[in-house]
Amino acid sequence: MAQETKAMERISTGIGEMDKLIEGGYPRERSILISGGPGVGKTIAALQYVNKACESGLSCIYLATEETPEELIIQANQLSLPLSKYVENGLLTIEPVLSERMEDIQWQRAKTPARAIFKKPLDCISKSKADVIVLDNLGSYTLDVTMGAFREQMDLLIHTIRKKQMSSLIISDETLTERYNNVALYSVHGAIHMFKRENPFTGNVERLINVMKMRGTKTPLGYVKYIIDENGINIQNPKISK
Numbered sequence: 001m002a003q004e005t006k007a008m009e010r011i012s013t014g015i016g017e018m019d020k021l022i023e024g025g026y027p028r029e030r031s032i033l034i035s036g037g038p039g040v041g042k043t044i045a046a047l048q049y050v051n052k053a054c055e056s057g058l059s060c061i062y063l064a065t066e067e068t069p070e071e072l073i074i075q076a077n078q079l080s081l082p083l084s085k086y087v088e089n090g091l092l093t094i095e096p097v098l099s100e101r102m103e104d105i106q107w108q109r110a111k112t113p114a115r116a117i118f119k120k121p122l123d124c125i126s127k128s129k130a131d132v133i134v135l136d137n138l139g140s141y142t143l144d145v146t147m148g149a150f151r152e153q154m155d156l157l158i159h160t161i162r163k164k165q166m167s168s169l170i171i172s173d174e175t176l177t178e179r180y181n182n183v184a185l186y187s188v189h190g191a192i193h194m195f196k197r198e199n200p201f202t203g204n205v206e207r208l209i210n211v212m213k214m215r216g217t218k219t220p221l222g223y224v225k226y227i228i229d230e231n232g233i234n235i236q237n238p239k240i241s242k
């Protein structure tokens with residue numbers, strides 16, 4: 001275990017001061033969960049991560065359940081992230097798992113075995129030779145699935161990613177109820193929660209990050225403030241005590 005801590009390599013989060021908060025970045029070849037409600041910036045965090053990974057020569061696959069590849073490229077362009085360049089040179093593959101999701105839902109209704117819930121992402125992961133994988137997002141896959149089946153499938157997903165020595169970012173939104181989120185939380189190596197909260201002193205709504213867990217890493221105890229602007233996510237108080 002001490003060896004794991006010592007040897008842990010990192011991949012930059014792609015978010016300015018964020019790396020400083022978690023000893024240099026996300027642990028390599030591990031799965032990190034980013035959870036939060038709609039509009040907190042989960043997809044932006046993923047785009048910044050993928051951009052930075054491509055920039056450093058890592059190949060990436062982005063499994064998108066909500067947006068089309070075109071929409072993601074537009075969102076990236078607005079943030080001045082040159083993702084289209086990486087799609088063109090083959091470093092980045094954006095895989096739409098949008099329509100397949102609908103099939104999956106029908107499938108579940110037809111009481112097909114639960115082992116099929118992550119079929120599409122698992123197929124993509126199995127075939128892919130990428131270094132980095134993003135699944136945006138998990139919430140799309142939990143309709144009508146029992147807790148036991150979800151746990152089993154989550155473990156299978158994480159295990160498959162680990163076996164392929166990929167570094168992954170798994171995003172979950174609030175379509176995933178708290179109980180499912182807790183299951184997901186146990187399966188992963190690290191977890192970050194993004195949320196908005198009204199500051200009781202100023203009355204202003206703030207955006208906050210909570211590093212819930214990151215194995216083998218010193219993490220900030222308090223919530224870390226961030227903003228979203230034309231450069232994407234920016235950490236506001238990186239010197240927070242640990």
Ligand SMILES: Nc1ncnc2c1ncn2[C@@H]1O[C@H](COP(=O)(O)OP(=O)(O)O)[C@@H](O)[C@H]1O
Binds near residue numbers: 037039230
């Ligand atoms: N240029 C910008 N300036 C300020 N806020 C922005 C800008 N671009 C996007 N946002 C914010 O980011 C949110 C979308 O982030 P996104 O990562 O797509 O959210 P989600 O967590 O749902 O994936 C928008 O709702 C908006 O609040």
Ligand SMILES: [Mg+2]
Binds near residue numbers: 042
């Ligand atoms: Mg999103």
